[in-house]
Amino acid sequence: MAQRADILDETRSEASETYGTYSSTIHGINETVQQLTKLLELDENDEKQSAEIVKNLLKNGRVSLISYKDDLILEIYDEQMKNGSELLQLLKNHHRELWETQYGTKFSWFRSLIEEIEKEAGDVINCVLTRTAEYGNKYMKSCPLLSIVIQLLFESLSDNDMSTAFDNIWNSLTNDGLQSITQYAEYIIEEIMNKQLAKTVNEKLGGPLFMALREYYRNELFRILKESGVVNRNSLYDLALDCVAECGWINGSKMIERKTTKRNFDTLMDFVNKMKRSNDLSSSTTMSKN
Known part of the structure; x- marks a missing residue:
């Protein structure tokens, strides 16, 4: 039991790092762990392995179950790997x-976005949730909030686009x-794009998408x-x-040039240019792998 508890503690810790530490998150994870254990009849397995299966399902999605096919009851495995299964x-x-x-x-802006999409195009939310349930954190990248918003707004992205077009969109926006x-x-959709670019009377x-980008760039x-x-x-x-x-690392930083000293601004731009080169190298590496 101690081994299972240790691994599930790691799962809760990883979820806290991804989504934040809230008591409601921990409670939800505890409940999901119990449901997964019961659904897959994991109490019959080695407790360390059972905990690893659950951890991988929460982190890496349903596809991770393929690695444990030989360790599960075949009837249960086949049923839960079907489209629309209880596990999914x-x-x-x-x-x-x-x-x-x-x-x-x-x-509040994220809550409003979900409510709006759910009202107008609920299938979009279902599509993103299904992808996340299937593949876990694979497409969450370094900022799950921004990733979710991109997937919700760019509704023409299919699973086949996630290692190509999605990566390109992510790299451009970040x-x-x-x-x-x-x-x-x-x-x-053009109307949705225009809404993202629209400014208020106060400019x-x-x-x-702008609000999610602020959270990405902030720290x-x-x-x-x-x-x-x-x-x-x-x-x-x-x-x-x-x-x-709004304008990215280089052009955005240049917009505050006259708000600080030349020495400090030059130092800032040195940091920004190094970061841009690092990001470009990372993007090139990702594209070559794809």
Whole structure:
């Protein structure tokens, strides 16, 4: 029992790192673990292996069960690998609950996005949840919130596009900001794209993709601003975050040039250019693997 508890503690820890630490998350994971154990009759297996199976299902999706085919009751395995199986639905419910307890609770804009899509095109949410249940965190990348929003808005992305078009969209948005969305018009409804780019009367962006990009850029941008010696005068960091989320690392950073000293700005741009080169190298490596 101790081995199983240790592995499931790791599972809860990993979920906390991905979605945040909330008591509702931990409770939900505990309940899902019990349901998976019962559904797959894992109590009959070695307890360490049973815990590993559950951990992999939550982290890597239903496809991870293929590795354990010889260790499961064949009748159960065949039934749960079918389309629309109870296992797939259980995993979908698990991820939907994580969306709601972590992002829906923290970000009103995310909650509104889910409600709007559910009302107008519920199949889109079902598609993203099914993909996540099937493949787990495979497409969550370094920011699950941004990944989910991209998948919801670019509704023409199929599973076959996730290692090509999705990667390209991700790399563009996380390097060149919201404005790069126009390069991928074939994957998003024009009206939805225009809403993401629309500004309020105060010339402010506020669409869900912009808001998700702010969360993606926030920590790293604030870190390099601080290390560059840029003073957060008159909420300059928030202004910089808006600029970078809209126009990307290089062009966005240039927009605050006159808000700080030349020395600090030059240091900032050195950081940004190094980061851009690193991101470009990472993107090239990913594309070569695909």
